[in-house]
Amino acid sequence: MNGKGEQHVTAIHEAGHYVARAFLGGGTSNVAAVTIVPTDTASGQVVLERCHDFQILSGGLLPARAAQPLGRRMLMEALAGPAAEARLNGDDALLAYADFFFCPDWALPRDYLDAGQIVECLAAPNESAAWIWDSATEWTEDLLSRPDIWAAIEAVASLLIADGTVDGDDDRLWQTVEPICDGALRDPTWRRRLRIQ
Numbered sequence: 001m002n003g004k005g006e007q008h009v010t011a012i013h014e015a016g017h018y019v020a021r022a023f024l025g026g027g028t029s030n031v032a033a034v035t036i037v038p039t040d041t042a043s044g045q046v047v048l049e050r051c052h053d054f055q056i057l058s059g060g061l062l063p064a065r066a067a068q069p070l071g072r073r074m075l076m077e078a079l080a081g082p083a084a085e086a087r088l089n090g091d092d093a094l095l096a097y098a099d100f101f102f103c104p105d106w107a108l109p110r111d112y113l114d115a116g117q118i119v120e121c122l123a124a125p126n127e128s129a130a131w132i133w134d135s136a137t138e139w140t141e142d143l144l145s146r147p148d149i150w151a152a153i154e155a156v157a158s159l160l161i162a163d164g165t166v167d168g169d170d171d172r173l174w175q176t177v178e179p180i181c182d183g184a185l186r187d188p189t190w191r192r193r194l195r196i197q
């Protein structure tokens with residue numbers, strides 16, 4: 001086992017999802033809460049209000065110029081939880097697609113299963129599922145290696161460790177991500193990665 005408390009690991013994991021969402025332009029106003037209070041099915045979660053993103057994506061009705069940015073943002077947001085946890089623990093990087101693909105579902109954390117479904121929606125003749133997955137994992141790790149992003153993750157995690165659940169409209173939560181919020185939308189490299197035209 002690692003030396004980090006389980007609560008700390010969960011807090012960093014959920015903070016990773018939340019901060020990635022804020023940076024990638026997913027919006028924080030529709031986050032109802034971030035919590036590390038466990039339920040029957042999860043050790044913590046970012047609770048969204050009225051979130052139909054996956055239904056919209058998988059419905060196939062969006063034009064590609066809208067579906068690609070939505071899906072890629074969702075993909076990196078999903079991977080950011082396990083990526084933050086791995087970074088905290090000093091573990092190996094995220095699973096490569098080949099390892100994910102050949103791993104049985106029961107052995108995989110929920111975030112990876114979500115990511116796999118998202119990748120299926122995004123794959124195209126000129127972009128394999130493996131390429132989309134492996135580039136997204138690399139970019140997610142790249143994102144978390146930024147000192148400003150990691151500082152925001154640690155700040156959100158501290159709030160979660162103190163309070164258990166933090167409401168989405170809590171000013172302290174917003175203040176932690178304000179400096180990096182929508183950063184991807186202003187950065188040409190990230191706009192390319194997100195396929196924002």
Ligand SMILES: [Zn+2]
Pocket residue numbers: 013014017081082111
């Ligand atoms: Zn997660």
